[in-house]
Amino acid sequence: MSLRHRLDTVTEPIIERIIQLCGISAIVFVFGIFFFVFREGSDLLFRGFDLVEFLTSPQWYPDSVGHKRYGALALIAGTTSVTLLAMAIAVPFGLGAAIFISEFCSPKLRETFKIVIELLAAIPSVVWGFIGLTLMNELIITLFDAPIGLTVLNGGVILALMSVPVIVSIGEDSLKAVPDSYREAAEALGATRWQIIYRVLLPAAKNGLLAAVLLGIARGIGETMAVLMATGHAVKIPHSVLDSVRTLTATIAAELGEAPVHSDHYQVLFLIGVLLFTISFFINLAADLIIKGIGRK
């Protein structure tokens, strides 16, 4: 046996083991993070924390001297309103762009678009927040004659711009995955381009497109810095898109540094973390199941 060969028999299993560890580590980290966040917040639950109040009361007064209240409803409403508005903008734009890039572009133009859209995804969120704080703020004040431009509208638009790349790239992938023979078959039957899209491509790619939308939503819910800067930091349930709000994520980012370690306030913030984690876990799970086509059976 040559030296090379003998060396291989030793190194192969080691390399295999290392790669195995890399794979397992991802799972370990996810569970580790969940465990850590839950541990920091769980103590409060065992001490009789009112979970119903937490989820249904809009009263968020963690700093009150006499009567501290931890109702997260206004924060949940903040996250929901900003995300919904963002999706109302990003889903039609994102899916439209995906269809355009996959079905109407010349190959050269397609490459350019993909690069630009990936670039859009690479802009740091704090830069988006900066745009919201300055440019969008002034724009909203002048356009709507509003007292302040840091609102649901502002955050929603910024978040939409941030989610579009996710929706476009996953949506485009799923349209590209539709076999060309379907397009050819429909075309030979005399279908127009538009008929091919809504009668053949959209039904064939609907799982992938739905997953694209869900991942866009997950991106929206999880986003912190940009919405923190763009939505005005007011804990209240919004009545119009020109109201200021604060989201779940922004609350954690803004308050955790000032909350004394292991105080009630500190632990409530971790509970918010658990809530966020749970929401995005289920959205990702749904997206995953949809991509694999569970809904079809």
Next chain:
Amino acid sequence: MSAPEKFSIETEKLNLWYDDFQALMNVSVKMKDGLITGLIGPSGCGKTTLLRCFNRVNERYGNVTTTGQIKILGKNIYDPDVSLPEMRKAVGMVFQRPNPLPISVYENIMFGLRIHSERASLKKSAADEIVEKSLTEVFLWDDLKDKLKKKATALQLEQQQKLCIARLLPLKPQVILMDEPCSSLDAESTRAIEEMMLNLAGRYTMVIVTHNMAQARRVSDECLFMLMGEVIEHSRTQSLFLTPRDSRTADYIEGRYG
């Protein structure tokens, strides 16, 4: 005295290039109404290209230049006033690999009518009747009458290919083009498809591209032998196989090349 012969497809000095490769050279042929015409020749001779010209589906690749004329049912399909959807309604196409759409059997049959008619103009009972009639024509009704809701892409290949032919029929095409329709099927299925073609013969003008010499002899009325983008010989199938006029035809059908 016989009636003057009617031609469904006439081409005149048809030339076609993919970028700068010339795939068809001066093709002038006339295909008779109601007959099955077989296109034969070695790989790359242009027979599939010629077939795909007849409903202009080759234009989807974008690098195609065509000169000359193709008249289908007396109308030049390259005239600027030709509506592609209308023309393709009259000239149906069956592909080498069965390509039913990823929707139900029922909706596959109705797809053509749905894209060619107003939304509300199709009654459910009329649609049911059309589906039954179309499937019966291709000998598929007995097999599939309980599986109309089943996804068409989950059928057996032979059934898929028959379905691809059946879905043309509701549009009442005058011409049906078939590009090696049996090349992905086994012998038994091939026989079934041929039987079905003979059943449709007479009512539709059919053009079939095939690599299978025996198949051309079995199903076609006339045969057209092509080589390097040119039509070498076009005559009754029997005489083309028994007494070919051109030596290149003779060599090909005896299997000396191709």
